[in-house]
Amino acid sequence: MAKLRLDKIKPLVALGVFLLAWWIVPTATKSIFRVSFDEFQAPAWITVSFLDDLEGFWARRSHSKLELIEAGRELARAKSMYQFSAQRTETLEAEIERLESILNLPSRREFRYEVARVVRRDLNAWWQQIVIRKGRDFDIPEGAAVVFAGGVVGRVVEVNAFTSRVELVTSPNFRMAANFQGDERPVVYRGVPQTGFGQPIGSVADAPQDINTTERNPLKLVSTRLGGTFPPGLLIGRVPWLEPGSTGIFQSGEVELDPQLLSLYEVAVLIPLQPIQLEDDDR
Amino acid sequence: MIVDPRAILMFGANVLLFYLMLLVNSGLAAWSIYLFLLGPMLVLPVIYLRHSSYFVCTLATGLWVDAALPATFGLFTLGFLVAGAFIFQIRFRFRAEHNYHLILLAHAVNFFCILLVTLFMGLSFLANGGFWMQLAVTILTSHLVLLLVAPWFFNLQRLLFSLCRLDSEPDEFPTL
Numbered sequence: 001m002a003k004l005r006l007d008k009i010k011p012l013v014a015l016g017v018f019l020l021a022w023w024i025v026p027t028a029t030k031s032i033f034r035v036s037f038d039e040f041q042a043p044a045w046i047t048v049s050f051l052d053d054l055e056g057f058w059a060r061r062s063h064s065k066l067e068l069i070e071a072g073r074e075l076a077r078a079k080s081m082y083q084f085s086a087q088r089t090e091t092l093e094a095e096i097e098r099l100e101s102i103l104n105l106p107s108r109r110e111f112r113y114e115v116a117r118v119v120r121r122d123l124n125a126w127w128q129q130i131v132i133r134k135g136r137d138f139d140i141p142e143g144a145a146v147v148f149a150g151g152v153v154g155r156v157v158e159v160n161a162f163t164s165r166v167e168l169v170t171s172p173n174f175r176m177a178a179n180f181q182g183d184e185r186p187v188v189y190r191g192v193p194q195t196g197f198g199q200p201i202g203s204v205a206d207a208p209q210d211i212n213t214t215e216r217n218p219l220k221l222v223s224t225r226l227g228g229t230f231p232p233g234l235l236i237g238r239v240p241w242l243e244p245g246s247t248g249i250f251q252s253g254e255v256e257l258d259p260q261l262l263s264l265y266e267v268a269v270l271i272p273l274q275p276i277q278l279e280d281d282d283r
Numbered sequence: 284m285i286v287d288p289r290a291i292l293m294f295g296a297n298v299l300l301f302y303l304m305l306l307v308n309s310g311l312a313a314w315s316i317y318l319f320l321l322g323p324m325l326v327l328p329v330i331y332l333r334h335s336s337y338f339v340c341t342l343a344t345g346l347w348v349d350a351a352l353p354a355t356f357g358l359f360t361l362g363f364l365v366a367g368a369f370i371f372q373i374r375f376r377f378r379a380e381h382n383y384h385l386i387l388l389a390h391a392v393n394f395f396c397i398l399l400v401t402l403f404m405g406l407s408f409l410a411n412g413g414f415w416m417q418l419a420v421t422i423l424t425s426h427l428v429l430l431l432v433a434p435w436f437f438n439l440q441r442l443l444f445s446l447c448r449l450d451s452e453p454d455e456f457p458t459l
Contacts, residue, residue: 010334011371015364018342022357030356037350044302120305121312124319125417126404127353158353165353172408193405193414196315263313 035160042163049119049133111145111231111270114138118264119163125193128171132267135160143229145270150258151235152176152223153267164269169236170200170261177227178204178236180211181220189221189236189255200262202255207242209251215240221255231270287336289450290328292443297324297344300436305351315417319425321348322393323436325363329370330379330388331453341367354404362399366392379453382434389433390426397422 063071099105116132123129134140136159146153146166154174158165167174174191188205204221213219218238223230235258242253304320311317328340345360352359370388377384401418408414444451 008372011368014334014338015368018338018364019361022361033346034350034356037346041347041351048306121309122305122353123312123315124308124317125408125414125421126400129353172411172414193408193411194315194417195413196417196420262315 200257207251290336290340322389
């Protein structure tokens, strides 16, 4: 009879012992567990990503020679246009440097770009993150800014050996300093829980009272150098309306983000040439 | 053997299901659909295995899931073990030879996991209408898909047992 009772409560006793052990085990041990399991899974995701690339390669191989010649021609046109743009950028940068030296302005944060493939998208009501195919092997630092052709993607929140996890601007846990294009006054951008219908959105707060925007001509919200993580001028989204905030001093509103954020294939990580100091950033 | 070989097979099947779930979710991200299919992972180990083997299998599965998802580390491990301990107490009430009871259990565990992750990760967004809308879509689609996935998954696990010439009957079940 006593044995039967002990058998009955065995699962509960085991659970209690495990809960106690979990509570006692130091955070470092749990962290080792997490990293070990995560790194163990990484090769499977990287393999899928490479298989995806291979699929693209074979799909392109099936194109006819005429199609390839046409694509090559278009590429040559684009290349000459970008070469011209690069020359113009160099001239403008030299001009900016000259003016900065005349005005004794403080030096700007310089970045190098590391282009990375998106391995996995993990977007739901609780978190909005993507996993990219570059990690410590490419010196990706935690807290680095991530961008794409449409503007800001998010921020690196976790770096592993060969992969990194990026928190998207759509995530409710994401916030950054921003300003409206053509207006240097800082505002705060925050991600909000997504409805899942329509394009992704965010929110802007602490906008000055004299800023006006309309649905026909929405203001562009861009990054500012205040946070230190992002270079200034990168597009975050468009703000179609603003309304007085809860305090009545500032305005707040909705930010329409790029729909491509939900189906990214390739992003660029901005790696600062000077190391990031996370406590200085607006995290 | 300390651990039942079926526990290793079940863990392998759980890893496969989890991998497929994340792969599909990655593809469905543009449509804002997320499938949350963790429920079936717990059911067969609880019903089929002795306590020690069930515990090892569930612990390994929980740690595997926790490492891959950005939730608080240990949330799914502890959640699985709590749900597992409860089901283990009453497991003789379920019929393991058919999928009917097992599917119901999978739905219950899945809903418990969604509730758990909502309480721990979404507590600050509870006042937001968008959050509830997406959560409702996630629950609805996940449980609809689970109606198809759960029987397939249980049959796959039983097939693996027979392929590996392992016992396909639950342990410690009362015999008439």
